[in-house]
Amino acid sequence: MRLAGKVAIVTGGTRGLGRAIAEAYVKEGCQVVCAAREAGPDGAGDLAFRQVDVRDPASVRALMRTVYDAYGRLDLLVANAGVSRPGPSAELAPQDWAEVIDTNLNGTFLCAREAVPYLEKDGGGRIVTMSSALATRVARGSAAYASSKAAIEMFTRVAAVEFAPRGITVNCLSPGFIDEGMGRELARNERLWSHYGGKISVGRAGGADDVARAALFLAVEDSAYVNGHVLEVNGGLSW
Ligand SMILES: NC(=O)c1ccc[n+]([C@@H]2O[C@H](COP(=O)([O-])OP(=O)(O)OC[C@H]3O[C@@H](n4cnc5c(N)ncnc54)[C@H](OP(=O)(O)O)[C@@H]3O)[C@@H](O)[C@H]2O)c1
Numbered sequence: 659m660r661l662a663g664k665v666a667i668v669t670g671g672t673r674g675l676g677r678a679i680a681e682a683y684v685k686e687g688c689q690v691v692c693a694a695r696e697a698g699p700d701g702a703g704d705l706a707f708r709q710v711d712v713r714d715p716a717s718v719r720a721l722m723r724t725v726y727d728a729y730g731r732l733d734l735l736v737a738n739a740g741v742s743r744p745g746p747s748a749e750l751a752p753q754d755w756a757e758v759i760d761t762n763l764n765g766t767f768l769c770a771r772e773a774v775p776y777l778e779k780d781g782g783g784r785i786v787t788m789s790s791a792l793a794t795r796v797a798r799g800s801a802a803y804a805s806s807k808a809a810i811e812m813f814t815r816v817a818a819v820e821f822a823p824r825g826i827t828v829n830c831l832s833p834g835f836i837d838e839g840m841g842r843e844l845a846r847n848e849r850l851w852s853h854y855g856g857k858i859s860v861g862r863a864g865g866a867d868d869v870a871r872a873a874l875f876l877a878v879e880d881s882a883y884v885n886g887h888v889l890e891v892n893g894g895l896s897w
Contacts, residue, residue: 662687670739674839712765782825818886834892859894
């Protein structure tokens with residue numbers, strides 16, 4: 659029970675990787691609030707749910723305040739909510755570009771910004787952001803998504819330095835081919851798999867549990883001296 663007594667918010671915790679991370683934290687005794695625009699067909703299961711649109715500053719501010727008021731503390735933020743709008747840059751609709759930057763990058767900034775005053779109240783806390791292997795690897799059609807993730811990695815490094823004196827560490831997870839959530843189609847697409855599969859050194863796509871275990875490491879005492887780090891969870895991917 660390495661997170662007993664702690665309170666976490668996982669944005670995008672209703673499905674996919676966020677859901678797996680939330681469940682991993684709960685198993686360690688954490689009170690987790692999953693936050694997204696919709697609860698989803700089965701809600702967040704046994705997990706607490708709060709509505710949020712991470713693109714909206716007022717909505718994000720209200721999320722942090724209501725969670726703090728309800729549970730009396732906030733120790734962990736996993737800024738996981740994200741979207742992808744693939745397409746060649748010359749044809750990508752400006753609103754698709756804006757949607758990705760707004761959700762992924764601006765949403766991460768807003769959640770971190772609004773969580774800091776609560777995280778620092780009870781002796782500090784942790785922020786985990788979400789990048790992607792595409793932040794540092796070139797793939798056609800990934801411009802909006804990859805740009806948003808590259809910026810999240812840099813935001814992580816700057817925020818880590820800025821928030822450290824307030825007792826808050828900021829680290830980033832960078833998943834690769836994960837057979838879950840938005841990666842499921844890719845991991846099961848034979849054409850893509852024949853192209854990229856051989857580039858994963860451990861020879862398999864990742865599972866949500868691979869990402870959740872890494873997210874757990876960044877939340878527990880073992881990573882107390884890790885700050886501003888981008889942890890790749892991609893089975894050793896080279897291309
Ligand atoms: N799965 C992969 O292979 C993979 C690989 C690398 C990185 N990642 C990253 O990991 C994170 C999770 O991905 P996933 O695969 O689990 O995605 P997913 O299954 O599509 O889930 C995305 C989550 O984000 C929430 N969300 C989206 N827009 C939101 C908004 N404006 N406000 C609040 N919540 C919002 C969604 O809920 P609502 O739609 O109800 O709001 C949902 O809970 C993302 O940041 C993604 O870029 C995933």
